[in-house]
Structure formats: C-alpha cells, structure tokens
Amino acid sequence: MALIELTNLEKVYRQGEVETRALRGVSFSVEKGEFVAIMGPSGSGKSTLLHILGFLDPPTGGEYLFQGRSAVSYGEDEISHIRNRKLGFVFQAFNLLPRTTVLDNVMLPLLYSDVPEREWKQKATKAVEAVGLSHRIHHEPAQLSGGEKQRVAIARALVTDPEVIFADEPTGNLDSKSGKAIMEILQELNDKQGHTIILITHETYTAEHAGRIIRIKDGLVESDRLVEERRRADTDSLLK
DSSP: OOSEEEEEEEEEEEETTEEEEEEEEEEEEEOTTOEEEEEOOTTSSHHHHHHHHTTSSOOSEEEEEETTEEGGGOOHHHHHHIIIIIEEEEETTOOOOTTSOHHHHHHGGGGGSSSOGGGHHHHHHHHHHHTTOGGGTTOOGGGSOHHHHHHHHHHHHHTTOOSEEEEESTTTTSOHHHHHHHHHHHHHHHHHHOOEEEEEESOHHHHTTSSEEEEEETTEEEEEEEOSSOOOOOSOOSOO
C-alpha cells in the first residue's frame, strides 16, 4: 500500500464568475521512504498540490489517499492530529518565532502533541543535534545565519518523528553553499533515517538530490522519472 496515492486530483479556485484550474487531473503515488521532488514553473500548480498533500486545503475533485484512507473521510480532529504527528513542514521563509531560542522553536510542535511534557526537551535536543546545531541551541533566530535558520526549521519538522517531511522551496532564501548543506541534510534524513520527503522546488540542482522527479506544468504531470545519478553529499554525514 502506497503512503500517498493521488487519482485524477483537481483543484479549482473560484472568484465570482472566474474559475482558475490549478490542478487538472494529477495522478501519482509515493511509497514510504521515498524522496520525491516536485518541480514546475511559477503557476504550474506545485504549491497547490503541496497544500492538498499537507491537508492544508481540500481538493475539488479526484481522490487523495493517505495511508490507504481517503483524505475527505478524515474529521477535523483527525486532520489536526495528522498535521501535528504525521507531517512535518519546512518553508522557504523559515517561520521561526523571533525572540525564542532554537530549543524552544524546535519544541513548539510538541505543545500540541500527546508527547508527555517531561520528554519535550530531550526530543527537541535530539532533533537539534540531528541537524548539527547543538552549539546554537540557546541562540535566538536573529543570531543565526539563513542556513542555520533553515536547519532549525528542519529540526522542528523532525521533532514529532513524522511520516512525511514536506519541504517547500527550502533553499529559496539561501546562498548556494547554505542551500547545498540543507539539501545534504534532507538527503541524509532520507538515506540514513528513512524519512519520506516531498520537496517542492523549481531548481534542477536541488531536485537532483531526490530519488525521483515529478514535473508539473499547467496543473498536469508532465513527467515522472527516477534520478539515475543522485547528487551525493560530498562531506561527512551531518547525522550521527
């Protein structure tokens, strides 16, 4: 059973009498443990697709199965549980609380989980260690570089040990060196720890860290191929 399965997925936005068809019948599946990059130009529908996959927006038509169950069958409480416990999100803009330490930023998702409070600090510390930021654990975002802020965002996504990590243009606000380091971390999370990762990007170099690239154009799947030679991390593993 696939972790994620889409069949003829559609999304139509309506404003008055104007209709915008963002997705026009998208079909593909994602197995547990895959690293999939979804590529496409601006306006192709890739961000709309991410919002549906992340239970942030319902589809207009077609079917989305998550762990074998139709997404439309989940109630509001179940969706909240899925977003908090089974999905992790990494965004281009980091979305960190400004006057809050790295540790407390990473701990934030645990406040809404069923993880006992006595375990919060330990789990957050482990997630910070996983992205190589132990030496910054008591710093605030203003004291961090862009690459370090994105590492914090990844640690925050990791802290609940989710089924899927969604990374939406995670290198978009970073220089090439920092962006490469972020992609190496995501690749290691997939290779070494088996996390399922779905990456949204418009950059070919970034996408080639994945094992599979799905190209979206005008709301349709243009191509779906395996990456024959993945870009490899050429530094020692950041994850111990």
